[in-house]
Amino acid sequence: xxxNVTENKLVWHIAGVGALGSLxxxxxxxxxxxxxxxxxxxxxFASYQNSGLTILKDERVVTAHPQAVTLDDLGSQPIHYLLCxxxxxxxxxxxxxxxxxxxxxxxxxxxxxxxxxxxxxxKHLPQLRVISGVSTVGAYLEKAFTVRAFLNGKxxxxxxxxxxxxxETKTICxxxxxxxxxxxxxxxxxxxxxxxxxxxxxxxxxxxLLGCKNGALLSxxxxxxxxxxxxxxxxxxxxxxxxxxxxxxxxxxxxxGTADNYSSMYKDVENNKQTEIYYLNERLxxxxxxxxxxxxxxxxxxxxxxxxxxxxxxxx
Numbered sequence: 001x002x003x004n005v006t007e008n009k010l011v012w013h014i015a016g017v018g019a020l021g022s023l024x025x026x027x028x029x030x031x032x033x034x035x036x037x038x039x040x041x042x043x044x045f046a047s048y049q050n051s052g053l054t055i056l057k058d059e060r061v062v063t064a065h066p067q068a069v070t071l072d073d074l075g076s077q078p079i080h081y082l083l084c085x086x087x088x089x090x091x092x093x094x095x096x097x098x099x100x101x102x103x104x105x106x107x108x109x110x111x112x113x114x115x116x117x118x119x120x121x122x123k124h125l126p127q128l129r130v131i132s133g134v135s136t137v138g139a140y141l142e143k144a145f146t147v148r149a150f151l152n153g154k155x156x157x158x159x160x161x162x163x164x165x166x167x168e169t170k171t172i173c174x175x176x177x178x179x180x181x182x183x184x185x186x187x188x189x190x191x192x193x194x195x196x197x198x199x200x201x202x203x204x205x206x207x208x209l210l211g212c213k214n215g216a217l218l219s220x221x222x223x224x225x226x227x228x229x230x231x232x233x234x235x236x237x238x239x240x241x242x243x244x245x246x247x248x249x250x251x252x253x254x255x256x257g258t259a260d261n262y263s264s265m266y267k268d269v270e271n272n273k274q275t276e277i278y279y280l281n282e283r284l285x286x287x288x289x290x291x292x293x294x295x296x297x298x299x300x301x302x303x304x305x306x307x308x309x310x311x312x313x314x315x316x
Contacts, residue, residue, distance in 0.1 A: 009034045012175065014066075015094060016085030017048070019139040020111055022147040024083060026053040026064040027179035035066035038074060045070050047144060054146040076100045081107050081172075088112040088279045092120040095128065102128060107168060110160065111135050113264070114279025115197050115287075118160055129162030131172065132189050134196050137182070138258070152257075154182045158189025194240040195250065198231040201284050202251045204265035205277065205301055209308060211266070215259025223297065224251060230295040234284060237291040269309050277305065277312065 011034035014025045029035045039045045045068060052065035079101040086094055091110060095102065102108070104127045110117070111133035121128060136153030155176060169185060176183040186192060202224060206217060217224060228251055229244040236242065268275040281302050288295045306312060 010081065010171070011036050012081045012083055013038055013079045014083045014085065016087075017044075017053075017145060018085060019141050019147045019149075020135055020137070021083070021085035022053050022141070022145060023055055023137070023139050023149050024085070024111075024179070024181065025066055026055045026062060026147075027181055028175060029053075029064040029066045030062055031178045031180075033175055033178065037066055037068040039068050039070050041070060041072075051145045056142070056146070056148040057151065071097060074098075074101060078103070079106055081109070083109045083111070085111050087274070088114045088117050088276050089274060091117050092124060095121060095125055099125060104129065107131065107164070107172070109133055109157070109172065111155065113196070113200055114276050114283060115193065116279050116283050122161060129164065130160040131157055131164065132160035132193060133157050134189065134192050136196075138261075140261070151180075151182055154184050156184050156186055156189060156192045158186040158192075160189070191240055191242075194235050194238070195242065195247075197280065197284075198228070198235055198242070198247055199251055199254055201231055201280050201298070202227040202247070203255065204263040205281050205305055207263040207266045208269050208275070209301060209304060213259065214255050214261050214263060217255050218252070218259075221252075224248065226297040227301075230288075230293075230298055231284060233293055234288050234291070234295065237293060238287065269312070272311065275312055277302075281305075 012028055013036050014021055015038040017025065017037060017039065025035050025037060037048070039048060048068055052063060055062040079098065082098070082102065084091060084094065091112060095108070106128065108128055109131045118130065118132070121130060134156040137155060138150035138152055139147050142148055157172065173183065173185050203214060203217065206220065206223070206227070207214060210216065210220070225248055228248040232242050232244040232247045265275045265277065281298060284298055285295060285302060
């Protein structure tokens, strides 16, 4: 039996119950904020109903059981606040599927990796307003609906598509503050989006090819220097001021800070799942080509990736 979907207060609809989606949903719920999960299908709904959410923070265990509904059972109910934590390649299709629930007044917050998805949304759903989010918060799923979180980073939030009133941004920031989730609202989020993009392009593909944890890349600093030099060149061509040395230092900092972690791309290929490479390294190559830049190291590794993992179809 599905949850009652009658709204009587501000409700955050949250799609994507991976590590970040579960962390945010559980944290919001714990502070009395209205939360409704949008689950993929009946199987996920049944599994969730039997478990709820569990968040492990340091030595604390937090449990929460927000209301939930499947995509099919959501109907045409209006969505005013949508937090989208699905994989970047699923975002546009999800929003298209929810187009009857969304309108020009809806606020959509995307927390994702890569670049290019905003262009897709503008093309297919030009009426929507989007806030872009970048996470440097450490979190991973121990099992379905159970997340271990290390709140040593931040959620960076800023305008993506359209304009937002001061009251709207205040409402969004107040939710993160109430839930004790570290955040920062940026008047210009583009540099952070590009920086995270370049870091992911420099780390994730290499870990997938080497089959290693992030920390093992410290033994491959020569190729990391080549990757970051090429990526920094692309960023500068698009007006993002970052030197090759600065990007290399940031990449090394991330590797050291996540040394025992496996990248999402490594985990995806290990589990025979689609990766986000189309919005990362492929996107970098497209951007470089548009500016007539040469990125031989990225090109070589990308080609090797498709030879090594032929099930990862080119172009998504």
